[in-house]
Amino acid sequence: MAKEQDKILNDVASGEYKYGFYTDIETEKIPRGLSEDIIKLISSKKGEPDWLLEFRLKAFRHWQTMKMPRWANLKIPEINYQDIVYYAAPKQRKTAESIDDIDPELKKTFDKLGIPLEEQKHLTGVAVDAVMDSVSVKTTFKETLAEAGVIFCSFSEAVREYPELVKRYMGSVVPYTDNFFAALNSAVFSDGSFCYIPKGVRCPMELSTYFRINASNTGQFERTLLVADEESYVSYLEGCTAPMRDENQLHAAVVEIIAENNAEVKYSTVQNWYPGDKEGKGGIFNFVTKRGLCRGENSKISWTQVETGSAITWKYPSCILRGDNSVGEFYSVAVTNHYQQADTGTKMIHIGKNTRSTIVSKGISAGFGQNSYRGLVKVLKKAANARNFSQCDSLLLGDKCGAHTFPYIEVDNPTAIVEHEATTSKIGEDQIFYCNQRGISREDAVGLIVNGYAREVLNKLPMEFAVEAQKLLQISLEGSVG
Amino acid sequence: MLSIQNLKVAIEGKVILKSISLEVRPGEIHAIMGPNGSGKSTLAAVLAGRSYPQILEGTVTWFGRNLLEIPPEERSREGIFLGFQYPIEIPGVSMVNFMKTAVNEHRKYKGLEPLSASDFLKLMREKKELVEIDSKLANRSVNEGFSGGEKKKNEIFQMAMLEPKLAILDETDSGLDIDALRIVANGVNKLKRPDNSVIVITHYQRLLDYIIPDFVHVLYDGRIVKSAGKELALELEEKGYEWIKKEVNNQA
Incomplete structure (x- = not known):
């Protein structure tokens, strides 16, 4: 623990984005731009069946009729969609059956990111799908999981090996018509993770996907599809990083979760895309659509997110509570420092009877950062006895940043109970001095106070990642006070 | 160890402290008394290193070092402890985590290895008994939802954990009932060693029934207008501050 603290101190002192390096590896890229030909090219590179190509083309045609959403409280520069490379893959032998098949440079990259691809080196109890740019590099512990009947593989492999499952569920929660970025993703998505937990199975380990953007001028468009069949349970975590670059790079992902009767899915995100530099130059545009469907009775979907990275974040992990007695949860910590902007929150759609949802959102703004919470709680006519509790707190560090809250509540059933609480606070000089007077430096005091503020959310993360997330919070606020 | 010369703040x-001089040697207990607004808390704030008082004149040295140039966290690590008049709440930060960070910072400053988790918890248990503090306190957030008495006991508990060379107790007695007062005073007395010192800042004499000072100073209108032994406190209790004010005003 003490070593841990020294390390945190060092990290804070150096204060740079730790994951900003670039791996010099031969990359196969297709030409820039977006057209039906490009989409056909991506599809053929992946050796996809016709039905999937059809899906992509339909999505693309629909996307062309759409406009980028402008309702968010964000200043988004013009994005030239013809200037992006939609597919980039590190060159390697087709499929990495054994660890020896993987390019040593790639292995080194993931080691550096703290995600060793060798199973024996790995945190016990966590299986990883490692995705670099447009392709999955390696999925660990596949065999162990298979023994339990759990399918965990790259999306491309799922299309090849389990086309019926993919066909049945893909687009069922987030249709390609859903929104501009979901349509774009549906047209050009390249890889991502697929996970299926069969009936009655409690997934024996944590599943996680690590997303890495490496190549320049590219976007990352992955899809994650997670299906928890009746009476099953899974805890899933995603992490993400990217090199430091002056250009903005686009990340537009789609995540779909389906929970059947009595199933429970816990989905955690530690988002640490490159946030841009202190002047706001560069950084990832993180425009993501995440939605879970509690299809079965008594099902539960829980989103936990720690958002410290990205120049601009636009994401609203949501729950559709269709099954009676189903439960949706959203726990979020979002940090904006320097010139970062975030417009994030959730939607809880109550359809079934006795459905319950909880929203806890903790925004932290520093520097010139702008942080908006946007949330919808909707109770439909038939959702008798629906319950929602929302709590939105904002913490301001300094006087040039901003915190905004946009809660929407729509209730069509008189038996529903919806509660909303909101607070805005500043880190007090008195709090910092109190820590100083006990021998704790200013930087460490801010770290302590911020972590205390976010504790309710951090506690929801799996143990191994809670420590990581705590450090991340402290590092991303480095230099933001005094 | 602490030497204050002609301090103007x-x-x-607005000038609050006009000219303060005070020597504190190892092992001494000093009481600083005075009516409201006389500058007692300002003096505590200057010694602990708050940034808002402006030092206009004078010097403060700590074992020969210029104290005013030492940042507040280093003063703490050097052994200067301030018991706050109004302890601050830090939501979500547990006392365990807070104290562990503080204790290990102190140890690092002394070149010592951080305490292991089990040693730390043992230390906490020992010190908690000393101030008769509820053992559930450790898992609660720093001062959050504490009663007035619990907050003050918690200050003495932190003092016990950090073992300062000089403890400055700023109106620790204010807002305490008689039982809490006794517990707090007992804690201070049990922690007293021949080489560490205490400055007790108080409005009332009653704390000094339990913590017996070697010196009593009366602070009035930014100056120490009277210094004597512990009997001065009793005199003040009896006659109030009016006679001191008169005496000072007559001299002027």
């Missing part, structure tokens, strides 16, 4: 342009 203003807050927001």
Whole structure:
């Protein structure tokens, strides 16, 4: 623990984005731009069946009729969609059956990111799908999981090996018509993770996907599809990083979760895309659509997110509570420092009877950062006895940043109970001095106070990642006070 | 160990301390008394290193070092402890985590290895008994939802954990009932060693029934107008501050 603290101190002192390096590896890229030909090219590179190509083309045609959403409280520069490379893959032998098949440079990259691809080196109890740019590099512990009947593989492999499952569920929660970025993703998505937990199975380990953007001028468009069949349970975590670059790079992902009767899915995100530099130059545009469907009775979907990275974040992990007695949860910590902007929150759609949802959102703004919470709680006519509790707190560090809250509540059933609480606070000089007077430096005091503020959310993360997330919070606020 | 010479201090342009001189040697207990607004808490704030008082004149040395140039966290690590008049709440930060960070910072400053988790918890248990503090306190957030008495006991508990060379207790007795007062005073007395010192800042004499000072100073209108032994406190209790004020005003 003490070593841990020294390390945190060092990290804070150096204060740079730790994951900003670039791996010099031969990359196969297709030409820039977006057209039906490009989409056909991506599809053929992946050796996809016709039905999937059809899906992509339909999505693309629909996307062309759409406009980028402008309702968010964000200043988004013009994005030239013809200037992006939609597919980039590190060159390697087709499929990495054994660890020896993987390019040593790639292995080194993931080691550096703290995600060793060798199973024996790995945190016990966590299986990883490692995705670099447009392709999955390696999925660990596949065999162990298979023994339990759990399918965990790259999306491309799922299309090849389990086309019926993919066909049945893909687009069922987030249709390609859903929104501009979901349509774009549906047209050009390249890889991502697929996970299926069969009936009655409690997934024996944590599943996680690590997303890495490496190549320049590219976007990352992955899809994650997670299906928890009746009476099953899974805890899933995603992490993400990217090199430091002056250009903005686009990340537009789609995540779909389906929970059947009595199933429970816990989905955690530690988002640490490159946030841009202190002047706001560069950084990832993180425009993501995440939605879970509690299809079965008594099902539960829980989103936990720690958002410290990205120049601009636009994401609203949501729950559709269709099954009676189903439960949706959203726990979020979002940090904006320097010139970062975030417009994030959730939607809880109550359809079934006795459905319950909880929203806890903790925004932290520093520097010139702008942080908006946007949330919808909707109770439909038939959702008798629906319950929602929302709590939105904002913490301001300094006087040039901003915190905004946009809660929407729509209730069509008189038996529903919806509660909303909101607070805005500043880190007090008195709090910092109190820590100083006990021998704790200013930087460490801010770290302590911020972590205390976010504790309710951090506690929801799996143990191994809670420590990581705590450090991340402290590092991303480095230099933001005094 | 602590030497204050002709200290003149203003807050927001207004001179609060006009000329303070005070010597504190190892092992001594000093009481600083005075009516409201006389500058007692300002003196505590200057010694602990708050940034808002402006030092206009004078010097403060700590074992020969210029104290005023030492940042507040280093003063703490050097062994200067301030018991706050109004302890601050830090939501979500547990006392365990807070104290562990503080204790290990102190140890690092002394070149010592951090305490292991089990040693730390043992230390906490020991010190908790000393101030008769509820053992559930450790898992609660720093001062959050504490009663007035619990907050003050918690200050003494932190003092016990950090074992300062000089403890400055700023109106620790204010707002305490008689039982809490006794517990707090007992804690201070049990922690007293021949080489560490205490400055007790108080408005009332009653704390000094339990903590027996070697010196009593009366602070009035930014100056120490009277210094004597512990009997001065009793005199003040009996006659109030009016006679001191008169005496000072007559001299002027």
